[in-house]
Amino acid sequence: MDLKDIDLNLLVVFNELLMERRVSAVAEKLGLTQPAVSNALARLRRLLGDDLFLRTSRGMEPTEYASQLAEPIGYALGTIRSTLNRRSEFDPLTSDRKFTVGMTDIGEIYFLPGLMDALARQAPGVTVSTVRNTAINLRDEMEAGHVDLAVGLLPQLKSGFFQRRLFQQRYVCMFRADHPRFGDALSVAQFAGADHVVVISPGTGHARMDETIERKGIQRKVRLTVPHFVAVGHILSNSDMIATVPERYAMQCAKPFGLRYVPHPVALPEVGINIFWHAKVHKEPANQWLRGVVFELFGGGA
Template sequence: MDLKQLDLNLLLVFNQLLAERSVSGAARALGLSQPAVSNALARLRKAMGDELFLRTSRGMEPTPRATQLAEPVAAALQLLQGALRQDQGFDPATSSRAFTIGMTDIGEIYFLPGLMEALAEVAPGVTVSTVRNTAVQLKDEMESGHVDLALGLLPQLRTGFFQRRLFTQHYVCLMRQGHPLDKRRIGLREFSAAEHLAVVSAGTGHGVVEDELARQGIERRVRLTVPHFVALGHILAGTDMIATVPERLAQRMAGPFGLRWLAHPAPLPEIGIHLLWHARLHREPANQWLRQLIATRFGDG
């Protein structure tokens, strides 16, 4: 079909329906009535010669044709929106912008205290929400503009994304102060014989380290396995278990939980932690500002 035959406002409705999977939800988000959105969808279906969305028990599911259109339509709308915002600039001191950042629980422990402190100083009206990198379709959420930035080791974000390395992660052994292995250095035999707390975090940098320990044939007496790092400090502080963790996480946890970290006895790879964003937000003033703030606060230079 020819673009001049299509009301471009219909693409806004299409993009919102993809995000909400609900006519009523799209209507609320767009500030329209439900009949207006239903009418727009009917016009879209006629113009495209496709149902585009089908009612299911899970909501309005896109057809293959709608899925095919999703990325180019979202990219075009974001490009137009970015162009319209270019001359507006971004004033952090007066902004009430809400940002969404993808990160792991390690990221929340390491980044959020410093980030929120910085925002309180220079952008008191700005708010932040986080989503787990592995709990959402991060690539799709960033392409659609629902997630502004992501932090971590995220090899799935390649085509269409920019990245900036913040620092390199080293891995260490973490344990309570006074632990039998609390000394200057531990060997592989002592490491293997100890009781371990293992964090299974597939799809993250830590998952790579776990795989490397297995590849080297290093056996451990794993007493407890958990899917995240949130409770790590509490558990290690009250037991004789040890854990393999990123050094910067160990630094954050050592003081509050009375822990100590030592050099790891195994030759483990270093993991690069990156700041990532979608190409369509590359020149968006608010996104540029937040990227620079994070890089200045946490980057190694």
């Protein structure tokens, strides 16, 4: 097939269908009618000789061939978009750029206060939005140019991505400062006998810590499980429960919630917290600038 036979707009519709999985959502996003989207899909099906998407109860599911096309087409469209929108330089003082950053709720608690303070001084017109690493297909969204940076422990971002280490993260035990049974240290026996609040966060570094504790044969008395860290400070400050949390999260929460944290009695591995970006924005001035700000604020720590 010759490239002259392909209308680039058809590939744009294809890429959006991969993201949205519904004709109505793609039509709204691209400012088209639903018949126009359906017509574009029909043309692409004829050109490529494949159904590409099948209607199911979950929406438009890609065929095996469409899944094979997803990454190269997404990369190509992202490269074209990045090239057309590229500026020879980026001036943070005058820019009104909106950045989207992938991070967990812990990331929002730890990174955003310092980052937004720096942006208020260096780039007053720049805005930031965050997305949960576990709530979207982060790899696809970064390849498509919808997410500029991601921060965390993200082993799925390998081929096609750059990364830079910010710091090593260790885990600690946290509980209220006036806890009746625990002081400056915690034994394994005390840890096992305590009532625990546990954050269930699949696909994250914290999930790996929970798995390590279980592999060591330590049975915790789990009184409460929650899907995120946002409420943990409030919960611990009003109970005798304890929690295994990242140290930098504990640093942010200890004083505001009247908590304290001690070294973890279980030998847990440290995890590396990195900043990630896609290869196609490696030389993009605005992305380079934001990466530099993040590393200057948070990088280089052990």
